[in-house]
Amino acid sequence: MSVKTITTNEVAKKVVNNEETTILDVRNTDEFDDWKIEGGKIDVINEPYFNLLDGIEDVEDKLGKDQEIIVVCAKGGSSQMVAEMFDEAGFTDVYSLEGGMKAWSEHLEPTKIADLTGGGSLYQFVRLGKGCLSYFIESDGEAALVDANRMIDIYEKFAEEKGVQIKHLIDTHLHADHISGGRSLAEKVGGTYNLPPKDATEVTFEYRPLEEGNNIVVGNTTVKVEPLYSPGHTIGSTSLIIDDQYLLTGDILFVESIGRPDLAGKAEDWVGDLRNTLYKRYKELSDDLIVLPAHYSFSSELGEVGQVSARLGELYDKNAGLQVEDEEKFRSMVTDNLPPQPNAYEEIRKTNMGKVIPDNEEQRDMEIGPNRCAVHG
Amino acid sequence: MESNKVLDAKGLACPMPIVKTKKSIQELNSGEVLEVHATDKGAKSDIAAWVKSGGHELLQDTEEDGVLKFWIKKA
Numbered sequence: 001m002s003v004k005t006i007t008t009n010e011v012a013k014k015v016v017n018n019e020e021t022t023i024l025d026v027r028n029t030d031e032f033d034d035w036k037i038e039g040g041k042i043d044v045i046n047e048p049y050f051n052l053l054d055g056i057e058d059v060e061d062k063l064g065k066d067q068e069i070i071v072v073c074a075k076g077g078s079s080q081m082v083a084e085m086f087d088e089a090g091f092t093d094v095y096s097l098e099g100g101m102k103a104w105s106e107h108l109e110p111t112k113i114a115d116l117t118g119g120g121s122l123y124q125f126v127r128l129g130k131g132c133l134s135y136f137i138e139s140d141g142e143a144a145l146v147d148a149n150r151m152i153d154i155y156e157k158f159a160e161e162k163g164v165q166i167k168h169l170i171d172t173h174l175h176a177d178h179i180s181g182g183r184s185l186a187e188k189v190g191g192t193y194n195l196p197p198k199d200a201t202e203v204t205f206e207y208r209p210l211e212e213g214n215n216i217v218v219g220n221t222t223v224k225v226e227p228l229y230s231p232g233h234t235i236g237s238t239s240l241i242i243d244d245q246y247l248l249t250g251d252i253l254f255v256e257s258i259g260r261p262d263l264a265g266k267a268e269d270w271v272g273d274l275r276n277t278l279y280k281r282y283k284e285l286s287d288d289l290i291v292l293p294a295h296y297s298f299s300s301e302l303g304e305v306g307q308v309s310a311r312l313g314e315l316y317d318k319n320a321g322l323q324v325e326d327e328e329k330f331r332s333m334v335t336d337n338l339p340p341q342p343n344a345y346e347e348i349r350k351t352n353m354g355k356v357i358p359d360n361e362e363q364r365d366m367e368i369g370p371n372r373c374a375v376h377g
Numbered sequence: 378m379e380s381n382k383v384l385d386a387k388g389l390a391c392p393m394p395i396v397k398t399k400k401s402i403q404e405l406n407s408g409e410v411l412e413v414h415a416t417d418k419g420a421k422s423d424i425a426a427w428v429k430s431g432g433h434e435l436l437q438d439t440e441e442d443g444v445l446k447f448w449i450k451k452a
Binding site: 028029030031048049050051053073074075077078081365 | 418422427
């Protein structure tokens with residue numbers, strides 16, 4: 001007997017379309033508490049599969065026989081077994097998520113953010129399973145990609161559909177939570193990989209320095225990508241102003257939180273830079289810039305069409321990390337309450353420097369779990 | 378470490394390592410020790426959580442050359 005399956009793509013549509021969806025997550029409770037499918041109108045319950053081996057009575061009563069239920073596990077094996085048990089018990093609308101949380105971690109959902117000068121457009125790719133955001137800027141047959149994930153074929157396909165060629169790959173900083181696809185995609189399409197030089201002191205490959213004054217132009221029109229040095233999350237962290245309207249903040253400023261300064265060095269050393277960037281450098285910019293960060297942590301940060309963005313002026317009013325006038329208080333907020341570090345973050349940094357080359361399966365395992373790049377004030 | 382029975386669950390993907398572990402432990406007497414060998418990485422946290430929820434005791438676990446080994450004392 002075969003049980004019905006559902007793809008990560010279909011689940012992602014349910015999240016961004018705010019469809020009422022019930023998920024039964026059968027991973028062990030520690031893993032569930034650490035990281036789960038969230039957002040939209042997702043209702044998720046957890047019951048480890050090994051508690052259901054003798055029967056599903058314990059959870060059966062919480063669910064309706066005609067209700068749509070999506071069973072989720074780590075890789076798709078246990079969810080299939082549990083879905084079959086439900087099917088045998090007379091449940092009619094039960095699905096197993098293909099590939100489980102591992103596949104969910106790799107799903108990217110593109111959302112159009114805006115039209116740009118001269119017919120260009122800006123897209124945000126939301127990695128719902130991990131909270132990573134990457135950006136695709138296209139104009140006049142060319143494209144630039146910012147903070148690309150490891151799953152480069154998704155961007156390649158997207159570029160193909162839009163009929164544009166990816167020319168510029170940009171990382172706002174050396175990432176510690178996910179493996180960058182920037183360098184490998186640059187090699188594949190013959191594009192240029194741009195990285196802030198201060199984050200690139202140990203890298204083993206050639207790159208173009210992402211520095212102030214070194215603007216990037218996408219297409220023949222003038223979609224300008226303007227680097228702005230904004231250290232704090234890493235020493236090299238560089239923001240980008242796109243088309244004079246959009247501020248890509250990398251991992252410095254998020255919608256409901258701010259970046260953490262400890263993933264590549266010592267929090268104590270970089271907290272001053274972080275404060276200077278958030279309380280001085282960004283303050284000199286127009287309040288009307290639309291902030292587009294490289295991450296989000298909470299499903300509440302997802303907007304109506306599943307996008308993550310906010311006006312800079314609004315963040316100065318509302319984001320808790322921007323309201324701490326006292327420098328000492330800011331310092332202790334950022335250094336005393338640091339969340340656990342992301343899974344395998346040191347190995348991920350080494351991979352992004354080109355120092356180690358894990359195989360594909362190892363790379364997938366290294367990225368499992370939430371991003372944890374933020375400090376919540 | 379001594380065991381009363383060895384279960385080879387190498388090469389099996391989740392949920393089979395736990396399904397087989399559960400079956401094997403049912404064949405043991407209380408206080409006896411089951412040794413499990415597995416290669417599925419997910420087994421590590423799943424076996425620990427399953428042992429706890431079943432009231433058994435995880436005496437030791439090791440990882441060598443990609444093989445995870447567990448010694449479980451039956452409750």
